[in-house]
Amino acid sequence: MRWWQDEQGQSLVEFALVLPILLLILIGIFNFGQVFYSDIVINEAARDAARYASLGVSQSEIDQVITEDCQTLNASQLSYSVSQPYPQTSGMPVTITINYPVAVMLPLSMFLPSTLHLQAVMTMRVE
DSSP, rough: OOGGGGOOOOHHHHHHHHHHHHHHHHHHHHHHHHHHHHHHHHHHHHEEEEEEEEHTHHHHHHHHHHHHTTTTSGGGOOOEEEOOOOOOTTTOEEEEEEEEEEEEEOOOTTTTTTEEEEEEEEEOOOO
16 A cells, blocks of 8 residues: 555544634633523513612612612622612613623634623613
């Protein structure tokens, strides 16, 4: 057999060429899942907090609802605000805004932002 017709090791070379691309796709899938999960959590927290605020509860109770709903996220990076000061008047809208930055950990982050800033806004009318 001649050396240029020998195909031993061909699959190893092909695997070495494809492996970085497969790992990049896998890391991207995990990172997208993390961003999507964080977005769902803060949207649900904003909805719950707006519902509680529409019932006329205190600021500390709204803080507790948001903290409990976002307990799987990093609480030190979470920021939120309530649009209407207390006491709330019936019929007026109250808006809850929650902001949360999510770090993007892709190897090609020089082409993408290193942090995505997620925001959830929910408005409900005070009962």
